[in-house]
Amino acid sequence: MATEMATELKQELMRVRREARELYSRDQVEEAVAKVAIKLAEDYSERFPVFVTIMNGGLVFAGQLLTRLDIPLEVDYLHASRYLGETSGGDVQWIVTPTANLEGRDVVILDDILDVGSTLLSIIEACKAQGAASVKTCVLVDKVHDRKAQPGLKADYTALEAEDLYLFGMGMDYKGYWRNAPGIFAVEEA
Ligand SMILES: O=P(O)(O)OC[C@H]1O[C@H](OP(=O)(O)OP(=O)(O)O)[C@H](O)[C@@H]1O
Numbered sequence: 001m002a003t004e005m006a007t008e009l010k011q012e013l014m015r016v017r018r019e020a021r022e023l024y025s026r027d028q029v030e031e032a033v034a035k036v037a038i039k040l041a042e043d044y045s046e047r048f049p050v051f052v053t054i055m056n057g058g059l060v061f062a063g064q065l066l067t068r069l070d071i072p073l074e075v076d077y078l079h080a081s082r083y084l085g086e087t088s089g090g091d092v093q094w095i096v097t098p099t100a101n102l103e104g105r106d107v108v109i110l111d112d113i114l115d116v117g118s119t120l121l122s123i124i125e126a127c128k129a130q131g132a133a134s135v136k137t138c139v140l141v142d143k144v145h146d147r148k149a150q151p152g153l154k155a156d157y158t159a160l161e162a163e164d165l166y167l168f169g170m171g172m173d174y175k176g177y178w179r180n181a182p183g184i185f186a187v188e189e190a
C-alpha cells in the first residue's frame with residue numbers, strides 16, 4: 001500500500017511540473033530581486049540590520065538577495081509553517097525561533113510569498129515582542145486577491161506580483177517538492 005501511494009505521489013509530482021504554467025522565468029526573477037536589493041541597500045546601508053529568513057520557503061530568495069546587498073548585515077533564520085506540505089493553510093506553527101537577540105535591532109523578514117499574510121503578521125508580532133526597533137518585510141512574490149488577513153496588507157518590499165493560483169518554484173513547494181524549480185510556476189488544475 002505504502003509503495004502504491006509513493007508511486008501515485010511521484011506521478012503527481014511529475015505531472016504538476018510538466019503541466020505547470022511558468023509565470024516568471026529564473027532570469028525575470030533575478031532581475032526583480034536585483035531591483036529590490038537596490039532599494040534595501042539604500043535604506044539599510046548604515047543601520048547594521050539583521051535579515052531573518054523564514055524557512056523553508058525563504059531559502060532560495062534569501063540566497064539570491066543577500067549577495068546583492070554589499071552592506072554590513074547579519075543573517076538569521078526562523079522556521080514557521082502553516083501549510084506543512086499542504087496546499088491550504090492552518091494556524092502558524094513555530095518550529096525554530098531566531099537565535100539573534102532582536103532587541104533594539106532593525107529587522108528585515110525575508111519570505112518567498114505573501115498570500116493571506118497570516119505567517120508574516122505572526123512573525124512581525126513575535127519580533128516586536130522581542131523588542132526589535134523596527135520590523136520590515138520583504139517577499140519575492142505577493143499573491144493578488146482580496147483574502148488578505150488585513151485589508152490591503154502588503155510587504156514593505158515586494159519583488160513580483162502573481163495571480164491567485166497555487167505557486168511553486170524559487171523556494172515555494174508543491175507538497176514539499178519542487179522548491180528547486182527554476183522560475184515561478186502556477187499549478188494547472190488536473
Ligand atoms: O501568507 P500566508 O497565507 O500565511 O502564506 C505564506 C507562507 O506560506 C508558505 O510557508 P509554509 O507554511 O508552506 O511553509 P514553508 O515555508 O516550509 O513552505 C510561505 O513560505 C509563507 O511563509
Ligand SMILES: Nc1nc2[nH]cnc2c(=O)[nH]1
Pocket residue numbers: 083113115116165166167168172173174
Ligand atoms: N508553495 C506555496 N506556498 C504557499 N503558501 C501560501 N500560498 C502559497 C502558494 O501559492 N504556494
